[in-house]
Amino acid sequence: MLDPDSGLSLTIARIVQRLQGSSLHSQLERQARVSLHKPEIKLESLKEDIKDFLKTSGWEKKLQNAVYSELNVFPSPCHPAAPPEHMKEPLAYMRKAQGSWEKRILKSLNSMCTELSIPLAQKRPASEQKELLNKWNEMGTDEPDLSLFRPVYAPKDFLEVLMNLRNPNYENGEQPSFRNHLGLIQVPLKVKDIPELKEDFSELGLNTGQLGIDDSAQVPPEFFENEHVRVGQKVLAEQDSAAAQQYVRQGCPTALRADLWALILNISNQPEDILYYEQLKSNVIQYDLLVDSLIYKDVKLTASNDDYYFVFEDYLYQVLLCFSRDTSVLDHFTYSSATPPKSYIRGKLGIEEYAVFYPPNGVIPFHGFSMYVAPLCFLYHEPSKLYQIFREMYVRFFFRLHSISSHPSGIVSLCLLFETLLQTHLPQLFYHLREIGAQPLRISFKWMVRAFSGYLATDQLLLLWDRILGYNSLEVLAVPQR
């Protein structure tokens, strides 16, 4: 057991290390230097005066937001002697299952590659580059022949893998009984029950106002809506990340949502961020990856056919193609149970110096992946900001929905939570569904994997994602909500 003090100092050390090289650090230094010219800074009390200055000018708030963001994203450190795999996934059998699932995906990707004899990556000829650059804002008008491409996997394939997950250390000596053979997920993970959920999600209680319900036509706005909007505007004025996260638990007003989410995710769209996006864009122009075709295919199959998201087709390409080339996404693999697939330069199989991650961001898209981005297009219209928001959402939340892990927000726990709640509170419904051959998890699995994108109307989906951000947890997906 890690004692709290050393745990805290480890966390502090880690955050300091991460923020040290960041642009925020250099900005703070610059601001401090600039403040030296100010009359209120005196030499005797230099340190305090500069600190005060940073506080009043809002820079301390920015630092607070950055620290808060780091705390949210990275899990607390475990025992110092634990190997790095434990941060990814403490349970050995889960790691093994994830490893074999990844091997399977990679195998099918490689076989598709050899079948179609298309290289995994190649440089585009100059004429093609020019054409793509011209068409950058309307890539949806392209109609490439994608008939030979198939998505690498679909959620239902993933469900089959999860169903077969077993803990080898778990001796289930009891007779196979009604209770433990009803559900599909058969791993003994700890999931919360109703009293715990009630406590954790206390802001969703009956006595607290919620947007989406208490702002409906029949309720006069004075009761809840007006005050809530006013508080939201205040939170935005303060630019406080933690307050925003608390605030959105009751839902975001539509007009404030884009700014509030950016505040929570700590996205400020600085010039260097825009520059980074432009670099990714030029990478897309210069190199053609096989995954690009998979992305095209996925967008055409899912988002383009959706009644509401078809309009945003062009934005989806601009985000997803850049996403697959973004190596900063590789950072999230330190706390994800997944490992990025490696590919070797032709002819140098097995030689580590010639290994690269493929795709560069380590994430192979599956059927429906583009639906993670589509709802965000309702909020953000500037491509680089949209991109950053999506990337942040992915490395905080969405990656857990398609990797095998024991994390409480991981898909396995969510499935188990769903099944347990349903069995406990609606046993008749559960039993009936099984009788007619409709296992409830088979129906709800694809909803959860996509975080309900494409299955819920947009306004409700965004209210649901408000809670994901507010509680920094995906458990709301498995639990009934408004």
Added chain:
Amino acid sequence: MATAAACGACAMAGRRAAAAAPRAPKKPKQRPAERGGAGPGSTGGSAPGAAPLPPPPPSGRPRPCVRFKCGLTGPVLDVLSSRPGWQQAKDEEEWDFLWCDVSWLRENFDHTYMEEHVRICHFRNHYELSRKNYLVKNLKRFRKQLEREAGKLEAAKCDFFPKTFEMPSEYHLFVEEFRKKPGTTWIMKPVGRSQGKGIFLFRKLKDIVDWKKDGGRTEEQKDETQVETYVAQQYIENPYLIGGRKFDLRVYVLVTSYIPLKAWLYRDGFARFSNTRFTLNSIDDHYVHLTNVAVQKTARDYDPEKGCKWMIQQLRQYLTAKHGAGSVEVLFADMDNIFIKSLQSVQKVIISDKHCFELYGYDILIDRNLKPWLLEVNASPSLIASSQEDYELKCHLLKDTLHIVDMEGRLTGKEKRVGGFDLIWNDGPVSREGNLGTLVNGNFMANTHLGTYSPSAGRVPCSHPFLTKRRARAFHLRTREQGVWTLGLRVQKEQTFSKSGCKQPDCRSTVENKHINVGETTLFIALLFKF
């Protein structure tokens, strides 16, 4: 009662000999027998005498019976047929309610006698509003009148119609305006046609040289070959784009009387997107510029499964997220202004008739400054459904229209909202509850909720053999019963039949396992979260 006599001469002969009892409001209608013979089950002859009564409902009170005639199929017929107590009149039978098309109106309205309670779905001279050249004339006249009476500021509120000239009669006025701003794009629309037919864009005068030639023809020459009347309208070059695409709005307004003016605005509507990205470079490309679904359907890359419509709720949310609630309120208040002013401009011209009501489809275009423009008013908006959602919208729209027409006599007359319709004008502005006297952008804040709360939310959808996609729609069903919150999700049956020519999504994956079929029935999964 009215008989739809095909030949005008015998119309008077068809007049009922036995006068019907006048319809008393809030009482059930008189039995058909007393009117003489044209009850359900009879052959519709005009023989007087008692016809067999339909069995009264269990409550004992005789149910009203409305005989309708309908010239269309689809949602209209479905809604009329399923209305309790309404029955389709047989061929020669008399009817109480007629849903006709405008050509029938033109031929028969003047010769048809209608009893007091009879209702018909068009005004005699609706074309004052629906034909583009008449609309322009009426608006221009109204604007002048407003300027005289209330000043320039008030008259400026009528500037929601792009500069329009009737062709060929106003050709010279048009040329004068054209020369003032060279290089702007103009659009030419035939007045009588619909669905985008015959429309084209131009920038140079030589593209429309024909009209100049006709301008010099003599009267006799003109009579020989009827020149189709067109209007030349300034093209709105900066339309609001979403995802690079242009769109326009279809909004429904129901007018039950012109004198006094009583108008209702439906909360639902939709935005129709063009399938291709907007650019001013290719003015010949109809698919870029014309957003009618009829035109888009013929585009090469039109995918019937794609659908290019958004409900107005979506649009309103999108705009609110992008521009803030304040700007969007102003935009919708400006749209209210369009509806009211356009109706006021034809108020004195339309032949007022208590039998008539009319459901108009307004086409509105929003430009990049969030200013709405009126493109046209349709007196016969398309009531054909292009998708399941569309079908539901039109069914609800028609049901609510019939509620307001109120043949059953249930309304008190004081309602400000009936179903999805909000009363927008009742011989004067109608205020929103709790907002007396507040002004938005100089306009009175009217009792409208376009695009805010979906009127069809929570209702059981009409079933229709249109299900081609499986979709779980979450209804806005949130009930607070005994401390229990529920979220209802409805999963529709998975259908995999394909229509000819549509792309069947190929989602067989490479890592394939058995394909499991979900159960047949419609499942309603309600997860309870008891507090």
